Amino acid sequence: MTEGIGLVGIVLISHSSALAEGAAELVQQISGGATVVPAGGTEDGGLGTSTDKIEAAIEDADAGSGVVLIPDLGSAVLSARSVLADLAGETTARLVDAPFVEGAVAAAVAAGSGADLDAVIAAAEEARDAAKF
Amino acid sequence: MTEGIGLVGIVLISHSSALAEGAAELVQQISGGATVVPAGGTEDGGLGTSTDKIEAAIEDADAGSGVVLIPDLGSAVLSARSVLADLAGETTARLVDAPFVEGAVAAAVAAGSGADLDAVIAAAEEARDAAKF
């Protein structure tokens, strides 16, 4: 990974691979080089989450400054927590309670500006309160 | 349209067709028959919004009880407003300021339970404040 070195990485955990990939594509446009990795769908491409995909995405997104995980629905939270429990101690990944698309946009912009993990998490969380119009 | 008759319809307006389609697929699972139509990407499939797609999606989603439009980013709001300005009077479609995925889920569940337009809008708006964990 040459891009995104030193920047916080972002993993988008969704029940749908299209949803995760579309969001990552959109967000990558404005992420200023921060890595955004989709982890969507089950292993066979169905609707659901895959802890293997999540684990691999965390590894891909990790550029040495931590990783934020943004889940779409509640059950993605459970999958993410299982992964984090497994990696305990060996990862700086943190699960964030933020709106999926809006949180991803805010986190990516913050990460791209070189913000640290706590600041990226705060940006994602604050997206909840931002008005669209 | 045999499904969704009498139910509020939902249009998901995104800059990415994958994002809109993935979200629609996810939400359709729990929409109890309410119609959820994606309107994502430009006409040539790039990142951006298309007022033609939005207009067509509103028509598809309209089962006689109104339509809610959920935009992903601010500029989707501008496209949606242009469409609504054109349809003025001839549509019951309403633009909602809600988180894209979470608002869509909440709106779909409400619509599927037979809620009216105002109640579906309120459900989408309240999704902003729901905790994921």
Add this chain to the structure above:
Amino acid sequence: MDTSAFRAWVHEAARLIADNAENLTRLDAAIGDGDHGVNLRRGFQAADEMLDKAEAETPGAVLQTVGRALISKTGGASGPLYGTGFRQAGKALADVTEVDVAKLGSALEAAFNGIQQLGAAHEGDKTMLDALGPAVTAYQVAAEGGADIAGATRAAAEAAERGLAETVPMLARKGRASYLGERTIGHEDPGAASTVLLMRALATVTAGEAP
């Protein structure tokens, strides 16, 4: 219960879940997203296959292998939940090679606590815990009353079944069903229904009746 008995439990559970997958999915279609049977069949099939290949020479290792398989292969919320349950149960068994009635009770309790902690649900929220909670309690009451493993697991399976029935009037407060609010009243919880199958498989195997 020795290692092969635990393997037999998993095998019987996989069989029961495959046989009842349609019913689980039907229950989930009413109050969730209609995939619970598909999810669990996939998860338990993977667990069963992984066990065939794995060393897993203690009961604890068997349960931990099953837990890992369920977590990584199930695809729905039930995967991490049951998976964590099996893993915590496996941990509770440590290196024991022959599990007695008390030890199995502590493993079931560890499973309940693991699921409770991960999912943050409480009994009454219309989840698998509403079948598992009564099952664990009934098991312990039976064990304290002198029942053997067969008797205690039979009591657990029966209590799970009653717990399932009690989910019908409940309003779902956790998981995807919670989105539907009032509309969940009047239906069995799919996860409680699959917990009944797991407990029934355990009772069958400990009664020496597994095919």
Add this chain to the structure above:
Amino acid sequence: MDTSAFRAWVHEAARLIADNAENLTRLDAAIGDGDHGVNLRRGFQAADEMLDKAEAETPGAVLQTVGRALISKTGGASGPLYGTGFRQAGKALADVTEVDVAKLGSALEAAFNGIQQLGAAHEGDKTMLDALGPAVTAYQVAAEGGADIAGATRAAAEAAERGLAETVPMLARKGRASYLGERTIGHEDPGAASTVLLMRALATVTAGEAP
């Protein structure tokens, strides 16, 4: 300005935007999502083609056709914004067939108001309005001072250019650039830059210099 002069304006604008698309995109890459040139080139090309096919027998009809094309074909925020501007300008011209200096001024003002209303931005927010606002003001000052259309549009183009320069130290408060906050300081706003091109095209055409 008659109908064919308005058609010439659109054609010249499309040409200028195509020629400068890379620069617009480069500006947008710095503080947005790097598509403004691509968006506007697509939009104005569609507008130019639609005009070739359309009846559009009055200046107002020309502008309304352009507005519709920009709204439906541009793909970015600038599409609905410029599109609404052109449509409102077209409406302001009503059925007039020969647009004089005062009428063109009221059309420019209607464009500004339409964009302002749709996007809810204010001057100083680092948007196209920061070029268009000064342009409209300069046009009106010149017109009131007795300038003809050529003179007033030249004044407008020059003011747009100064407005663009003034966006450099501004912090973006609207559109996608607003996500970047402080990082937008020190860059020209892409929409203000494209407004300069539109005003320059108008001045060129009214000066009788269009190719």
